[in-house]
Amino acid sequence: MPPIIEVKDLTKEFRTFRRREGVLGALQNLFVREHVTVRAVDHVSFAIEPGEMVGYIGANGAGKSTTIKVLTDILVPTSGHVVSNGFVPYRERRRYTKHIGVVFGQRTQLWWDIAVIESFKLLKEIYEIPERDYRQRLDMFSDLLNLREYLHTPVRKLSLGERMRCDLAASLLHNPPLLFLDEPTIGLDVVAKDRIREFMKEVNRTEGTTVLLTTHDLSDIEELSKRIIIIDKGRIVFDGDLGQMKKRLAKYNQVKFFLKDRSQVAYLSRVQSDGIVCERVDELTYLIRFDREQHSSAEVIRQIVNTLEVRDIFVEEEPIEEIVKRIYLSGEVA
Amino acid sequence: MKRHLRLFLRYFAQYTKVRLAYKADFLIAFFSSMAATVLGFGFVLVLFSKIPRLQDWSFNEVMFLYGFSLIPLGFFNVVSWNLYDFGELYIIEGRFDRVLLRPVDTLFQVIFEKFRLESLQEVVTGLAVVTICLRRMHLALGVADYFWFALMVACGAVIYLAVFLILTAVSFWFEDRVGIVPPVFNMLNFGRYPLTIYNVFIQFLLSWIIPFGFASFYPTTHFLGRNTFAVYFHLVPVVAAGFSLLAIVVCNRGVVNYSSTGT
Numbered sequence: 001m002p003p004i005i006e007v008k009d010l011t012k013e014f015r016t017f018r019r020r021e022g023v024l025g026a027l028q029n030l031f032v033r034e035h036v037t038v039r040a041v042d043h044v045s046f047a048i049e050p051g052e053m054v055g056y057i058g059a060n061g062a063g064k065s066t067t068i069k070v071l072t073d074i075l076v077p078t079s080g081h082v083v084s085n086g087f088v089p090y091r092e093r094r095r096y097t098k099h100i101g102v103v104f105g106q107r108t109q110l111w112w113d114i115a116v117i118e119s120f121k122l123l124k125e126i127y128e129i130p131e132r133d134y135r136q137r138l139d140m141f142s143d144l145l146n147l148r149e150y151l152h153t154p155v156r157k158l159s160l161g162e163r164m165r166c167d168l169a170a171s172l173l174h175n176p177p178l179l180f181l182d183e184p185t186i187g188l189d190v191v192a193k194d195r196i197r198e199f200m201k202e203v204n205r206t207e208g209t210t211v212l213l214t215t216h217d218l219s220d221i222e223e224l225s226k227r228i229i230i231i232d233k234g235r236i237v238f239d240g241d242l243g244q245m246k247k248r249l250a251k252y253n254q255v256k257f258f259l260k261d262r263s264q265v266a267y268l269s270r271v272q273s274d275g276i277v278c279e280r281v282d283e284l285t286y287l288i289r290f291d292r293e294q295h296s297s298a299e300v301i302r303q304i305v306n307t308l309e310v311r312d313i314f315v316e317e318e319p320i321e322e323i324v325k326r327i328y329l330s331g332e333v334a
Numbered sequence: 335m336k337r338h339l340r341l342f343l344r345y346f347a348q349y350t351k352v353r354l355a356y357k358a359d360f361l362i363a364f365f366s367s368m369a370a371t372v373l374g375f376g377f378v379l380v381l382f383s384k385i386p387r388l389q390d391w392s393f394n395e396v397m398f399l400y401g402f403s404l405i406p407l408g409f410f411n412v413v414s415w416n417l418y419d420f421g422e423l424y425i426i427e428g429r430f431d432r433v434l435l436r437p438v439d440t441l442f443q444v445i446f447e448k449f450r451l452e453s454l455q456e457v458v459t460g461l462a463v464v465t466i467c468l469r470r471m472h473l474a475l476g477v478a479d480y481f482w483f484a485l486m487v488a489c490g491a492v493i494y495l496a497v498f499l500i501l502t503a504v505s506f507w508f509e510d511r512v513g514i515v516p517p518v519f520n521m522l523n524f525g526r527y528p529l530t531i532y533n534v535f536i537q538f539l540l541s542w543i544i545p546f547g548f549a550s551f552y553p554t555t556h557f558l559g560r561n562t563f564a565v566y567f568h569l570v571p572v573v574a575a576g577f578s579l580l581a582i583v584v585c586n587r588g589v590v591n592y593s594s595t596g597t
Contacts, residue, residue: 074434076593090593097437109432111447113352125344126438128337 003047004178004210005071010080012041012066040066042234043080050177053204053211055221055242058231059328064214067231068182071212072102085178098127101171101209105183108167110155116166117151120173127174134173141169144199161192168196172203179203181213185220197223218320230327237327245323252289252318255300259284260309270307276300284311289318338442345446353451360452367452371459374523375400391528394471395558401463402557403526403550406490408456410498415450417498418515421505430592441499441585468557479557486556489574490549494522496577497544499585506588518544525550541566548573 015037020028041063048054058064069075070082073089073096082089087096103109110119124134142148145165150158158166164184171179181200185193201224203209215221221228221242228245230238238245259265261284268278268286275294279287290300297315304310353360378400382393391399416423424430424444433443468475475483501515525546529537540547548570555563 069431072435074431074593076590093434094437094439097435100435102435104431107428107432109435111348114348118348118351122344122348125341126436 001050004050004085005046005048005212006081006083007047007067007071008045008081010041010044010067010070010082011039011078012063012070012075013078014038014040039234041070041077041231044231044234044236046229046236046239048210048212050210051204051208052227053200053213053225055225055228056212056214056231057216057218057221057228057324058214062231062328063234064231065182068180068212068214072100072180073097098174099176099178101174101176101179103164103167103171103179103181103184105164105181105186108155108163110163110166110170112156113154115152115154116147116158119155119166120151120170123170123173129174133175137173137175138169141172144202145169145195161188161195164188164192164196165199168199172209175207177208177210179209179211181211181215183215184213185215185217193217193220200224218324222320230324232328242320246317246320249323249327250318251291251293251326252322253292253297254287254289254316254318255297255304255313256281256285256287256316257304257308257313258311259286260311264308264310267308271303273303276303338439341438341442342446346449349447349449350451353449363450364452364455367455368459371404371456374404375463389528389531392471394467396528398464398467398471398558399528399550399554400526401460401467402554403490404456404460404463405487406494406549407522407526408453408458408460409487409491410494411450411453411456413445413449414495414498415448416444417502420444420502425505425592434589434593440589441582445495471558473557473559475557482553482556486553486570489570490553492574492578493545493549496574496581497546499581500577503581503584503588506592522546527551545573545577 015035020026040061044063044067056064056067066075070077071084071089073093076090084096085099087099089096110116111122120134120138123129129137142151145168147165147169150162150166155163155166168184185196188196197220200211204211211224213220213224226242227240228238228242229236238249271288272278276288276290279289281287288300288304301313301315304313375397378393378396381388382396387393388396424433433440436443497518498515501518504514521540521544524532524536525540529540529547529551532540537547540551548566552563552566553570555561556567
């Protein structure tokens with residue numbers, strides 16, 4: 001099957017002007033503007049297969065949202081080619097939007113003042129959803145997302161988590177083959193996050209919906225997608241399997257251990273040696289991060305148990321947050 | 335087309351429901367709208383208590399003009415609500431993204447998402463004033479005139495809307511909006527008096543630059559039997575079509591600019 005989304009050499013530049021400060025500066029701004037061109041997305045290419053769930057991540061300002069906005073036809077690219085679900089988004093806007101669902105975590109797509117169910121009914125008209133499909137999907141979403149109790153509440157009275165669930169249901173009412181989620185779990189508590197993730201998995205499994213999601217919460221990615229694309233300063237720095245990324249990019253392992261009692265703290269320095277440094281987690285919990293190439297876990301553990309009295313000891317792989325943090329900071333993939 | 339008509343009815347019904355849910359709020363809006371209308375007519379009354387005629391226009395004629403212009407203005411006011419803070423709400427706050435995400439015409443969505451219902455009062459008041467004036471002047475409209483009347487009302491509303499759409503579209507280019515809408519809005523009331531009382535410059539301005547004269551003054555001359563402006567009267571639909579075309583082009587350009595800059 002051909003890819004459902006194909007992005008080739010996508011570049012998007014913004015032209016803004018530098019604002020001067022103060023009253024005089026504001027006056028000056030009216031007449032003379034210093035223009036600055038910012039390249040938000042720089043020759044980005046990727047392809048997504050039907051039914052995939054792909055995590056698209058990057059630090060603030062890395063170009064995630066810009067990419068999503070091009071794919072959802074809000075922005076026209078400066079150069080490059082985009083074909084999504086057989087359409088060139090910014091050329092065939094109205095026909096294309098019928099085939100996509102979009103959720104922006106930061107702001108709702110629903111009408112603020114009217115009851116959720118009324119918003120849904122309007123969307124039914126807008127997307128020309130047949131009555132039977134609408135009923136069936138509304139039922140299904142109400143069950144899966146537990147919407148029933150506030151279907152008749154105006155959107156502005158909902159909590160963030162409730163609103164998010166409604167937004168998600170709204171974006172899928174017309175059964176789009178493609179779903180774009182821009183930070184869908186932002187600001188949500190653990191339970192709400194979990195419910196949304198479960199729902200996404202269910203929809204992906206039963207309907208084969210292709211999902212591209214951006215997030216800052218890497219646990220979203222671990223829960224949902226096998227594939228991860230990392231963008232940094234407008235360029236893609238990694239595109240591949242999540243497991244592969246760990247294998248390729250995890251440099252460190254970490255050993256976490258719990259001291260038997262406080263007296264042991266004094267001996268901590270004895271464990272430390274070249275490339276092995278103790279970090280304090282809390283009073284009795286300490287962490288040693290070490291380069292996997294230079295030391296083996298066995299060696300580090302031996303060192304610890306030989307010099308200290310410990311209650312528990314765990315070996316962990318470097319968490320994906322740490323790997324990603326390193327990429328954001330250094331901007332390159334070793 | 336049929337789909338958009340159905341959607342319009344949906345949007346309208348929906349909005350009406352929301353609006354009427356807050357009864358006090360709606361009543362206050364209704365009465366203040368009514369008060370503004372009454373004040374407008376009050377001004378004409380005061381004016382004519384000091385002077386017998388305005389140039390060669392009688393009291394009844396001026397009232398007719400003022401009443402007539404209220405009808406297209408009322409329709410315009412009903413749908414123009416979103417245009418006032420378009421830059422603020424849609425561009426700066428970013429609601430326009432949502433508009434772009436839906437498979438419905440962008441202009442349609444912006445105009446019909448909110449209705450100033452209380453302005454329907456202006457349509458009714460305008461019709462009443464026009465009827466009374468015609469009776470007082472012993473003028474009767476022929477069958478063809480009813481058709482012209484309806485067409486002129488529609489054209490007038492379209493002209494008002496087109497002018498303000500063009501001004502609104504400016505927000506697509508300039509985030510920090512220049513205060514251009516309020517002065518133009520005030521000029522709208524200039525067009526509700528006989529254009530001939532103004533100097534040539536303003537007459538030209540209100541005819542060809544900001545064509546408010548074509549929305550109110552020129553149409554009424556026909557119904558009042560003043561045939562000096564017959565050519566202008568027949569140009570009304572042309573001006574309406576021309577300006578709405580211009581408005582659509584400018585708005586579409588604006589949308590393209592928005593998408594390429596993402597301001």
